[in-house]
Amino acid sequence: MTVPSEPIRLTVAQALVRFLAAQRSERDGAEHRLFAGCFGIFGHGNVAGLGQALLEAELSDPGALRYLQGRNEQGMVHAAAAYARMRNRMRMWACTSSIGPGATNMVTGAALATINRLPVLLLPGDVFATRPSRPVLQELEHPVSYDVSVNDAFRPVSAFFDRVWRPEQLPSALLGAMRVLTDPAQTGAVTLALPQDVQAEAWDWPAALFAPRVWHVARPVPEPAALDRALAVIRTARRPLIIAGGGVIYSEACAELAELAEAAGIPVAQTQAGKGALPYDHPLSVGAMGSTGSTAANQLAREADVVIGVGTRYSDFTTASGSAFADPGVRFVNINVAPADAAKQSGTAVTADAREALRALTAGLAGWSASDEYRALAWRLAAEWDETVTRAYTLGHQPRPAQSEVIGVVNEVSGPRDVVLCAAGSMPGDLHKLWRARDPKGYHVEYGYSCMGYEIAGGLGAKLAAPDRDVYVMVGDGSYLMMAQELVTAVAEGVKLIVVLVQNQGFASIGALSQSVGAQRFGTAYRYRDPATGRLDGGVLPVDLAANAQSLGARVLRAQTIGEFRAALIQAREDPGPGPVVVHVETDPLAPSPSSQSWWDVPVAQVSRLDSTRQAYADYVEQRQKQRPLLG
Numbered sequence: 001m002t003v004p005s006e007p008i009r010l011t012v013a014q015a016l017v018r019f020l021a022a023q024r025s026e027r028d029g030a031e032h033r034l035f036a037g038c039f040g041i042f043g044h045g046n047v048a049g050l051g052q053a054l055l056e057a058e059l060s061d062p063g064a065l066r067y068l069q070g071r072n073e074q075g076m077v078h079a080a081a082a083y084a085r086m087r088n089r090m091r092m093w094a095c096t097s098s099i100g101p102g103a104t105n106m107v108t109g110a111a112l113a114t115i116n117r118l119p120v121l122l123l124p125g126d127v128f129a130t131r132p133s134r135p136v137l138q139e140l141e142h143p144v145s146y147d148v149s150v151n152d153a154f155r156p157v158s159a160f161f162d163r164v165w166r167p168e169q170l171p172s173a174l175l176g177a178m179r180v181l182t183d184p185a186q187t188g189a190v191t192l193a194l195p196q197d198v199q200a201e202a203w204d205w206p207a208a209l210f211a212p213r214v215w216h217v218a219r220p221v222p223e224p225a226a227l228d229r230a231l232a233v234i235r236t237a238r239r240p241l242i243i244a245g246g247g248v249i250y251s252e253a254c255a256e257l258a259e260l261a262e263a264a265g266i267p268v269a270q271t272q273a274g275k276g277a278l279p280y281d282h283p284l285s286v287g288a289m290g291s292t293g294s295t296a297a298n299q300l301a302r303e304a305d306v307v308i309g310v311g312t313r314y315s316d317f318t319t320a321s322g323s324a325f326a327d328p329g330v331r332f333v334n335i336n337v338a339p340a341d342a343a344k345q346s347g348t349a350v351t352a353d354a355r356e357a358l359r360a361l362t363a364g365l366a367g368w369s370a371s372d373e374y375r376a377l378a379w380r381l382a383a384e385w386d387e388t389v390t391r392a393y394t395l396g397h398q399p400r401p402a403q404s405e406v407i408g409v410v411n412e413v414s415g416p417r418d419v420v421l422c423a424a425g426s427m428p429g430d431l432h433k434l435w436r437a438r439d440p441k442g443y444h445v446e447y448g449y450s451c452m453g454y455e456i457a458g459g460l461g462a463k464l465a466a467p468d469r470d471v472y473v474m475v476g477d478g479s480y481l482m483m484a485q486e487l488v489t490a491v492a493e494g495v496k497l498i499v500v501l502v503q504n505q506g507f508a509s510i511g512a513l514s515q516s517v518g519a520q521r522f523g524t525a526y527r528y529r530d531p532a533t534g535r536l537d538g539g540v541l542p543v544d545l546a547a548n549a550q551s552l553g554a555r556v557l558r559a560q561t562i563g564e565f566r567a568a569l570i571q572a573r574e575d576p577g578p579g580p581v582v583v584h585v586e587t588d589p590l591a592p593s594p595s596s597q598s599w600w601d602v603p604v605a606q607v608s609r610l611d612s613t614r615q616a617y618a619d620y621v622e623q624r625q626k627q628r629p630l631l632g
């Protein structure tokens with residue numbers, strides 16, 4: 001019999017820090033510290049609680065829970081999400097904020113993490129539990145509900161939410177939080193709201209709370225009957241297509257994906273999160289799927305009779321808003337660890353880990369294969385698309401280069417294991433179409449939330465997760481203006497990022513979208529208001545983002561031509577660091593990008609006085625005919 005040890009007296013915040021440092025994750029026998037550290041920005045809501053506790057930890061046990069100072073709370077959460085993505089969700093960060101605006105700045109990051117199924121632990125400070133001096137600075141003071149605070153805004157965007165009103169609640173809150181963070185089907189942002197007085201309150205904790213704990217990340221195996229149903233559907237296929245999503249990569253199932261594809265002769269298209277699951281030049285890789293896809297993947301999707309989705313949530317970009325699959329009899333088999341995703345597209349659901357299910361499918365299909373002609377068709381279509389990519393990489397567009405040429409140079413200058421990272425604007429679509437992915441972790445485009453401002457902060461997180469790879473952050477001028485602050489964190493921490501800052505004077509993406517919906521690019525360029533017209537169509541603004549980056553402590557190189565850009569990028573690559581290097585390049589927002597021969601549903605005004613809108617609406621009505629709503 002073990003003698004119970006003495007309780008340990010600590011504040012709630014000290015206990016929390018000690019607990020987090022003791023957590024571990026395990027999968028396939030590989031064990032890691034679950035938390036790489038804690039990002040934080042302090043204010044009255046956390047300085048005396050978590051701030052004091054992190055200081056004590058740093059002084060007494062520096063490696064236990066590293067502290068990193070963020071510049072914007074949203075940026076901290078983005079960095080944490082990018083880190084978790086790079087580490088296939090086996091390692092993660094906590095983020096502590098003050099109350100009020102510090103806390104709500106994290107809400108956008110929480111939504112991004114939850115939508116992308118990425119684990120982050122959020123620790124917003126909260127209003128007094130004891131209410132001695134109500135309202136505390138930044139308290140919402142809801143007139144009819146005193147237990148509501150601004151932190152309730154985290155509830156819909158969190159995979160788990162709890163508020164620790166009393167110290168006794170902490171152990172159950174922590175255990176619930178860890179369970180969800182390490183569950184591949186449920187993971188996302190986990191929020192523990194911590195009233196500022198409770199954080200500083202002392203309590204006698206059982207020593208067992210701080211014992212090392214291992215969270216085993218599950219690989220659920222397919223139910224035999226579900227597997228049989230899936231095999232029966234696949235065996236009927238003449239034109240099967242696999243859609244590989246992020247789940248393939250998180251499950252580390254890329255080798256198993258290639259085995260199934262090769263054994264059964266099934267071409268593989270990839271979503272934004274799944275790009276890199278097969279290298280671009282694999283004989284069965286047909287490139288990107290959907291609205292920003294390759295013509296190869298989209299033609300095969302149009303004709304497919306069986307679609308096998310692996311680890312995909314079938315976003316509208318993947319399904320071309322429900323128009324990608326045109327065969328009237330098309331059937332879906334969905335392998336996903338999350339039941340809600342496995343059930344999509346009215347499909348045959350196999351709720352399981354991607355690697356386990358792919359192995360079982362390969363074994364179950366032994367001896368079965370699609371025809372050689374079909375394999376050859378996929379190869380030919382992919383080769384045609386690759387020629388399109390080469391042309392886009394070498395357009396020779398004048399006087400300013402096209403974005404596709406910039407992407408081509410980054411692809412050529414970066415190494416096969418390096419990471420390209422992006423989130424919003426016209427680049428994610430162009431990267432999805434055009435990037436030649438060579439490594440499962442080499443393509444990092446956040447397109448679940450497509451959040452402007454993720455780029456630099458996400459780059460910081462990715463580089464912290466993979467210091468042995470170069471990280472090329474692709475950021476537009478709009479996204480840069482939204483959030484570049486974590487450049488300063490990269491400077492302070494000596495984290496080398498290579499930031500490609502693409503200046504095209506506004507929103508190339510939404511400008512093109514605006515034009516396609518008949519809204520004439522209204523409000524999408526960055527321009528002076530012209531006193532003559534009263535409209536935002538005056539001259540180009542005197543904004544110098546290169547100088548801005550330099551003022552934040554980054555080393556900056558400027559390029560005008562594509563040749564100068566290549567030279568600058570090589571110089572940035574060879575820069576020994578530490579800290580970020582920014583390469584500023586101006587591109588032509590109107591330069592063409594190859595068509596995906598696909599569609600994306602953005603509703604157009606049904607009535608209008610503008611010819612442009614009426615014409616766009618007529619086109620829209622026609623396009624909508626292709627939608628297959630029952631496959632939603």
Ligand SMILES: Cc1ncc(C[n+]2csc(CCOP(=O)(O)OP(=O)(O)O)c2C)c(N)n1
Pocket residue numbers: 424425426427449450451452453475476477478479480482504506507508509510
């Ligand atoms: C936080 C946020 N606000 C708004 C949007 C909608 N949006 C998508 S792309 C875009 C413009 C991006 O501009 P920029 O970074 O310059 O890229 P470009 O379109 O020029 O390639 C906007 C406003 C978004 N995705 N995220």
Ligand SMILES: [Mg+2]
Pocket residue numbers: 425476477478502503504505506507508
């Ligand atoms: Mg722009």
